[in-house]
Amino acid sequence: MNEPIYVGKKYLSWPSWSPNGSQIAFVENGDLIVVDLDGTIMSTNRSVFIQSKPMWSPNGDYVVVAGYGSSVHALGTSSEESLFIAEGWSPKFSKPKDKIWFASGSGLFTTSLKRSPIQQIAVKCRGSDNYDCSPDGTKIVYCDNEYIITI
DSSP, X not given: OOOOOOOSOSSEEEEEEOTTSSEEEXXXXXXXXXXXXXXXXXXXXXXXXXXXXXXXXXXXXXXXXXXXXXXXXXXXXXXXXXXXXXXXXXXXXXXXXXXXXXXXXXXXXXXXXXXOOOEEEESOOOSTTOEEEOTTSSOEEEEETTEEEEO
């Protein structure tokens, strides 16, 4: 077993590996913290009070998170940059590039960091984390009562 990584912070939650495996993002008291594998803090982003696991962009420049009050944000992993994406929760990045998926009260949606128009993909979405994106970003799967639905 590896030695624990000491980062000098308390109340750590929702760890998430970077796409290349060289860093870990986590939440500490609502703030995004990014560390190298030796525990060196690389960045801290306090622009949004985070209420979900950080999900990395494919290139590692951003994470998407759900902020306080059901809002989706993209946060810079090496800066204090914060982009409001939409009202919603349970955001995820998928390939290709910067496609962002998220849930909202009326269904599942997609958009991008480039602020492309928000598109509704599915009408129903039970629960806050009740869907997933295919590895290539072309399909989603979600559960609706007794059914598993792919789009």
